[in-house]
Amino acid sequence: LEKIHTTCVYCGCGCGLFLHVENGRVTGVSSSPAHPLSRGRLCIKGWQSSEFIHHPDRLKTPLIRQSEQQVAATWEAALNFTSKRLGEIQDQYGPKSLAVLTSAKGTNEENYLLMKFARAALGTNNVDHVARLCHAPSIAGLGASVGSGAMTNPISNLASSDVILVVGSNTTEQHPLVASYILKAKSKGSLLIVADPRNTQIADLADIHLNPNLGADVAWLNGMLNVIIQEKLIDLEFISKRTRGFDDVKKTVSEYTPEIVEKISGLPAEMIQKAAIAFGSAKRGSIVYAMGITQSTAGTDNVLALTNLALATGNIGREGTGIYPLRGHQNVQGACDVGALPAFYTGYQKVSEYREKFEEAWGAGLPGDPGMTAMEIMDAAADGQIRGIYISGENPMMSYPDRNRIRSALESLDFLAVADIFPSETTELADVVFPVASFAEKDGTFTSTERRVQRICKVIAPLFDCRSEVEVICDLSTRLGFEMSYGSPKEIMDEIASLTPSYGGISYDRLGLGGIQWPCPEKDHPGTEILHVDTFPIGTAVFHPVEYKGPHEVCDQEYPMLLTTGRSLFHFHTGTMTRKTPLLDREVPSPEIEINSEDAKRLEIRNGWPVVVESRRGSLRIRAKISDAVPPGIVFIPFHFKEAPANVLTGQAVDPKSGIPALKLSAVRIRRADA
């Protein structure tokens, strides 16, 4: 029995763990006491993270569609067919008719190669990934205000915050390790403010729980800043030395009095005042946020409003302060860092500015026009502008909004190739399916939500006829005439480091058990725990005034309730891994809609009864779970379940500044299934 150190594959916390291997099989997991973040702790998904690896449902051989059926094929045939079809589309319709969706579940090395493949081999900047559905507003908002979209401080800093403001994050369930540090702070006497319309565990533990109306965040955040200014709790020295644009914001937020905000958000004026004074009085205040902030048509504005709060109170650049955007996937930070984005190469180097640098490095002509975002790619597929897509380890049929539209978009493609570890609702639609290695079967790195670049280790050889995706991409690229060949993932990281200032000093031999937090520009640089200590990457930080614009969809007589979506502690995303993990699937075996007891009574629904939920996009049937964790008028569905895919109901409205869809808010109506 061997135990090999690696990094957890689930959320963005980036916990260290050991995988146990005996006779070529992964037999268990143990925690890693020396790991700087997890310190011997894991959440339930971490403890169970090896369970899906040997599941018999794994994709075992390449598949090629022959009319209605997907038929097992050799790698040679699948690669040849894929390169032929991509080449034909490229010739016939031009490179802009192709797109690549990379995977936040993949390694940095895979994401880098996929974006290089898209740009250099296919000739398109149409490359994006699930970050578009989670933290695109952080890249846009934090990028514009402080110069970097990343978490400013290490997670462990939360333990030394006096006041922690958690907004739109079900932290105890989605980022349990982050929650553990928040609880640690709280046990030492720190004050916890949680804003969430749902009464989650962390909201229950909060000193102040704010439950604003869905979509009202800019209003109450502006209101909080207004109170902080009125109460003279701002950090004038920080504002004058390190920022610009405060006066504009001051003017804007002055309109947001607690009374006006109460009308918009439903939060009592005194609650806003209480929360604002508490946060404003903190010596060390932190702001933690997740999808409740970003997945909105005001996603970027929400992030800017939060950043204004941090800047005005000087809560940035010091221990125990900072802004903590919580990344959902274990490598969504890394996928962004290595340039799996339509407008950026690695390290957020703009395509518009750095094209020549990459052309020279890669020895290829590269496209200059901006690429499409994930949502635009789907729109363009539906319109026939995009003809071929390569999807790596994503399941848009479950995770993207408005499933019916996504289905018709993917079905209208001339060619779809999907690489994954398990069959999914998306692989079902593919012309070619590549069975690829799981996190236990490959080498590489993940970058956690706290910018920690960490190794993952190949503890067993790829199972069945699976291959590492690095191999798949190199083979495809070479067949398409742009040769790619690497001895090992280590060489790919060396190439990333050579092209990326923030990763410049990172190499496998330096990544011990705890990895390195970027920016790490030089080989002898220890990495950076806290960002923006003396200066911002853009010099001074910029306040951006933001106005409340109202949600994109409101309740009316036809659709009188609001649906919000999210995840469960026991499942991850579209469930491809956790639903194949016996204990996790047993814990939450089927989808349920959470509905408040008042609503249930009015609709004559009893606990466990099937109901039909309809939106302007579609409808689904699901069992009711009567729960006062949701307030009256709001219902909640986790999006893990193919039996009742929540995204049948969600819409395609996007934030104009970042392209993120507004997954957290949809007007719906509900009735008993027998009514």
Add this chain to the structure above:
Amino acid sequence: MKSALIPKENVITLLDGLSQKMEVIAPVMHEGEPLFTTWRGQEIALDAENPILSPIEFFLPQREVLFRYSRKEVGYSFEEGSVNPRLIFGMRPCDMRAIQVLDKIFESGPSDHLYSERRKSTIIAVLNCASPGEDCYCAQLKSGPACIEGYDLLLTDVSDDAKSPSKAIQSAYLVEAGSSAGESILEEYSDLFKEALPSHFEEKNKRMELAKKVVLGSRPAPSLSQVREAFAKMRWEDLGRLCLRCGGCTFVCPTCHCFNIVDQGIPDGERLRCGDSCLLSGFSRMTSGANPRPSQGDRLRHWYLHKFEYLPERLDVVGCVGCGRCQRVCLAEIDRWKLLEEMVQ
């Protein structure tokens, strides 16, 4: 029973010899952590703290294939896994006690076939704890720091204190056999051992008394009835509100033994036994959806009561061995002993 002294430099030679005949499991440093793995000649981390996962995993793996099944023209054929001989070297007294608890559960008829086979084919060499860890409370539960029974071999570090000027410096373990399997190792490798003198036993007793004092001094030692009274007063729902439902305490507890059985693969596949956790709601939820332990507080209460009420009542053994691992992995960092101290006061 026989006893002897083994100079520390001979330990590797001994294990080298034994590893020709069986798989040797020992605590080895991995990335700065002691972990029980197959020993392949590395330095052995006998002075490190007790590994986060107990060697119980070699008797009750987190995940094991009970058998493989495949469909034939008529019916099914089954293939069972085989059990290999093993030596676990450097197990601590608390974990040894945990095995005695598990023996009562798995070997009182009908015995669990795989557990029994593994027990029979495993030799256990226990290392007495001369310097217990800060989370340890074995002495309070009388499961350490000295091992009393159950072992095949028992090692105690009786090396001279370098400061002691009286004797020549010696660096050695006192080795006591507790079974015929242990004795035969002492006989077969007699050239690696020296004679154990009464002074070595005196040294052992002195050290173990000292270690016991250290452990007892670090935390109170409530009686079982005090613990039970405390549990009756415990605000379980408050604890349940804090619990982050990671199940970690149940996954590392050396006496936790609940498992789930799943068949994976149709028509051919495997019947798996996987570690389960009573802190999950699905553990006690019935098919109808009804759950006799509906809240996390109820489930935590059950976990404690199982260890301190049900096992003592049914099998006359306390289900907690004081290894402190639940404390080390608790995601919510619930300080169990502080809770108990508050209750007992």
